[in-house]
Amino acid sequence: MLRAVRTVLALSFALMLLGACTGGGDEGEEQGGAVTITVLDYYGEATPFSEDVIAGFEAKYPDIKVAYEAGDWDTMHEKFTVRVSSGDSPDVATMDMTWIPTFASKGIFANLTDLSGGQLNGAPIEDAYTPGALEAMTYEGNYVTMMFDFDAYSLYYRSDHFKDKGIEVPTNWDELQAAAGQLAEDTNGDGECDKYCFVVEGNDCFHWCQFLFQDGGSILNADNTAAAFNSPEGLSAMEYYKSFLDDGSGMYWGEAQGEKIRGVKDERIGMFMDGPYFMGIMKDGAPDQSGMWGVTQAPYSKEPGSYLGGTGLSIPVNAPHPDQAWTFIQYMLELPQQIGVYTLAGAAPATSAALESPELSKPDPYFGDEAPFPVFMDAMATATHFPYVPAWDEVDTTIGNMVQSVMLGKATPEQALADGEAEANQELAG
Amino acid sequence: MVPAYVLIAPAILAAGVFLYVPIVFSGYWSFTEYSGLGAAKWVGLGNYTELLGDADFRKALFNTFVFVLLGMGIGPVLGLLSALLLNQSARLRGFFRAAYFIPVMTSLVVVATIWKIMLQEEGIINQILSVFGVPARSWLDGTTTALPSVVATSIWQGFGFETVVFLAALQSIPRDYYDAARVDGAGYWQQVRHITLPSLRPTIMFVYIIGIIGSFQVFDQIFVMTAGGPINSTRTLVFDLYERFNRLNLGEASAVAYVLLAILATLSYVQIFLFERRR
Numbered sequence: 001m002l003r004a005v006r007t008v009l010a011l012s013f014a015l016m017l018l019g020a021c022t023g024g025g026d027e028g029e030e031q032g033g034a035v036t037i038t039v040l041d042y043y044g045e046a047t048p049f050s051e052d053v054i055a056g057f058e059a060k061y062p063d064i065k066v067a068y069e070a071g072d073w074d075t076m077h078e079k080f081t082v083r084v085s086s087g088d089s090p091d092v093a094t095m096d097m098t099w100i101p102t103f104a105s106k107g108i109f110a111n112l113t114d115l116s117g118g119q120l121n122g123a124p125i126e127d128a129y130t131p132g133a134l135e136a137m138t139y140e141g142n143y144v145t146m147m148f149d150f151d152a153y154s155l156y157y158r159s160d161h162f163k164d165k166g167i168e169v170p171t172n173w174d175e176l177q178a179a180a181g182q183l184a185e186d187t188n189g190d191g192e193c194d195k196y197c198f199v200v201e202g203n204d205c206f207h208w209c210q211f212l213f214q215d216g217g218s219i220l221n222a223d224n225t226a227a228a229f230n231s232p233e234g235l236s237a238m239e240y241y242k243s244f245l246d247d248g249s250g251m252y253w254g255e256a257q258g259e260k261i262r263g264v265k266d267e268r269i270g271m272f273m274d275g276p277y278f279m280g281i282m283k284d285g286a287p288d289q290s291g292m293w294g295v296t297q298a299p300y301s302k303e304p305g306s307y308l309g310g311t312g313l314s315i316p317v318n319a320p321h322p323d324q325a326w327t328f329i330q331y332m333l334e335l336p337q338q339i340g341v342y343t344l345a346g347a348a349p350a351t352s353a354a355l356e357s358p359e360l361s362k363p364d365p366y367f368g369d370e371a372p373f374p375v376f377m378d379a380m381a382t383a384t385h386f387p388y389v390p391a392w393d394e395v396d397t398t399i400g401n402m403v404q405s406v407m408l409g410k411a412t413p414e415q416a417l418a419d420g421e422a423e424a425n426q427e428l429a430g
Numbered sequence: 431m432v433p434a435y436v437l438i439a440p441a442i443l444a445a446g447v448f449l450y451v452p453i454v455f456s457g458y459w460s461f462t463e464y465s466g467l468g469a470a471k472w473v474g475l476g477n478y479t480e481l482l483g484d485a486d487f488r489k490a491l492f493n494t495f496v497f498v499l500l501g502m503g504i505g506p507v508l509g510l511l512s513a514l515l516l517n518q519s520a521r522l523r524g525f526f527r528a529a530y531f532i533p534v535m536t537s538l539v540v541v542a543t544i545w546k547i548m549l550q551e552e553g554i555i556n557q558i559l560s561v562f563g564v565p566a567r568s569w570l571d572g573t574t575t576a577l578p579s580v581v582a583t584s585i586w587q588g589f590g591f592e593t594v595v596f597l598a599a600l601q602s603i604p605r606d607y608y609d610a611a612r613v614d615g616a617g618y619w620q621q622v623r624h625i626t627l628p629s630l631r632p633t634i635m636f637v638y639i640i641g642i643i644g645s646f647q648v649f650d651q652i653f654v655m656t657a658g659g660p661i662n663s664t665r666t667l668v669f670d671l672y673e674r675f676n677r678l679n680l681g682e683a684s685a686v687a688y689v690l691l692a693i694l695a696t697l698s699y700v701q702i703f704l705f706e707r708r709r
Contacts, residue, residue, distance in 0.1 A: 077676055078672075078675075078676055081466075081675065081676055081678060084466060084467065085465070085466025085467070085678065085680065086466075102677055102678065103678070106465035106466075106467065106678045107465070107467060107468065108465070108467060108678070190566075203657075203659065252568075252571065254568075254570075254571050254659065254660060255570070255655075255656055255657045255659050255660070256546065256549070256550060256568055256569075256570030256571045256576075256655070256656065256660075257550065257568070257571075258546070258547075317467065318467060393676075393677050394677075397486075397673075401659075401661045401662060404659065404660050404661050405661050408571065408572070408573065408660060408661070410573060410661060423485070
């Protein structure tokens with residue numbers, strides 16, 4: 001009998017401990033009747049989700065408090081994955097647009113078409129965005145994210161050295177190759193560029209794929225069922241990209257080299273393709289190079305082309321407060337907050353109203369008092385988002401490996417494209 | 431008197447909640463298609479057959495075995511040699527023991543970041559090698575040099591642990607054995623072969639079991655230094671698991687975890703069996 005009592009006591013104690021470990025989930029949620037929403041942000045230090053902006057939201061909506069969690073792009077994917085799969089979802093999260101297919105295909109996002117009733121800040125969502133942006137926000141007929149900033153690639157170049165060396169700003173592939181050759185320097189005489197180089201990046205689809213687009217090619221076929229990059233356009237894009245390394249005007253930039261801003265800062269890099277968000281990174285990371293850079297439309301062979309990406313604001317399907325989260329998203333998409341994307345974070349806002357704002361066309365001293373933003377707007381007009389297929393992450397990795405194998409001289413362009421096509425088709429078939 | 435159950439309840443609870451329950455769930459998920467949300471869909475052995483046909487997984491498996499073979503082939507031997515050297519003389523022993531152990535105490539992320547910088551084309555490794563006429567290269571960009579570079583980093587970081595463990599074991603061997611051997615005319619290497627190594631057998635087994643388990647679970651260095659590249663040349667099992675988890679393929683990620691568990695359990699059993707048989 002005594003033994004049984006002891007056992008019961010022990011189990012009771014264990015349950016108390018368990019309760020102590022797991023209890024209190026909803027405590028602290030309500031603060032004087034207000035609902036607290038959690039916002040996960042990957043912008044880093046220069047963020048449009050500034051204290052003032054959040055204070056403005058809380059003043060406008062006193063029934064909603066914001067628990068703001070700062071993060072960074074590098075770790076946001078796994079942080080979000082862990083939070084969602086462990087039932088601890090944030091209410092709003094910044095999402096790289098290239099992550100949308102993977103998460104959306106798993107049913108992670110709330111259906112914003114239903115949640116919004118088709119309205120954003122009192123007007124149809126369709127009125128707030130360009131057609132390209134609307135397409136990028138849609139998965140299987142429903143909005144799963146609201147584009148907050150956009151990303152489309154243009155050419156960054158050292159305007160001071162262009163001027164010193166009498167180099168014309170390139171507009172097509174031939175001129176780009178000639179300009180890279182004139183700009184590049186080989187200071188140690190090993191036959192490879194080590195100063196003011198054109199950057200050749202090969203870890204993913206972002207960089208090579210824009211050359212594919214500019215040559216009239218595409219990543220997948222029209223119905224997204226098979227790879228289409230093993231084509232004459234794919235081959236010429238691959239050979240062209242590799243030629244910068246072969247003629248000594250380019251510098252390979254992979255994972256081992258670390259952040260690209262380091263190369264900008266120590267002047268190994270003189271020219272590269274990237275999106276508007278990189279303007280903010282340059283101003284933060286290389287402030288001493290103010291006035292030395294220019295931005296121009298990415299040179300092309302047949303037609304302008306870039307990938308269309310950026311940041312979306314999404315609500316996880318198991319978010320505790322989806323309605324309040326949608327209120328917050330609407331607030332962040334109002335004009336002042338959208339302009340803040342540019343003024344606070346140096347990135348490019350996504351709504352049409354913000355894109356038309358004169359604030360964004362002001363001369364920028366960092367870029368020699370030119371206005372770089374309209375260049376990116378032009379790039380956006382001809383950009384296309386990556387295919388929205390569930391296996392996009394795998395296909396992206398395959399393309400990255402394929403490009404890398406050519407750039408590192410491990411495979412011929414023909415062989416790499418054929419191998420990449422076979423692998424991508426296998427991944428698409430599931 | 432407090433019942434024994436109460437005393438062990440915290441430990442049992444902690445182990446149950448944070449170890450055994452996840453293990454059971456992960457085992458179940460490895461037979462399902464599961465994203466972390468909604469219901470898991472039973473697919474039987476589907477995830478395991480998927481892995482067998484997956485080139486990325488096979489590459490990760492191969493790379494992991496190469497990492498283990500290189501790391502465990504060199505690291506413990508270096509640790510033993512340095513312990514034998516330190517055991518020769520008491521002078522500066524404390525200094526070297528501390529010096530060897532500092533990298534072990536340093537965060538692996540910090541170590542990997544420093545080595546990543548040192549291994550760059552303009553890094554200090556190339557500057558040193560250039561004295562011997564070795565041309566500069568970006569070690570982590572080469573498909574044949576990236577994995578050995580990560581192995582070298584791991585050995586550098588970990589062999590201080592092996593040194594200290596071996597040194598402690600060496601100092602526990604009774605001096606009488608060596609005195610008797612010397613009286614019988616045994617030289618230094620004969621003493622090492624017939625006294626030191628047999629006496630160290632349990633320590634060697636400990637070092638190899640711990641080392642092999644750690645090597646199979648290599649992740650931090652890969653994540654920081656190469657992210658599995660270039661062209662999957664440093665992709666390892668845990669990195670493969672991490673990528674599948676990141677894609678919310680929790681079923682496949684769990685299957686990778688169980689493959690890893692099966693490999694480690696088998697190897698540990700074989701090691702213990704072999705050492706026990708020789709005893």
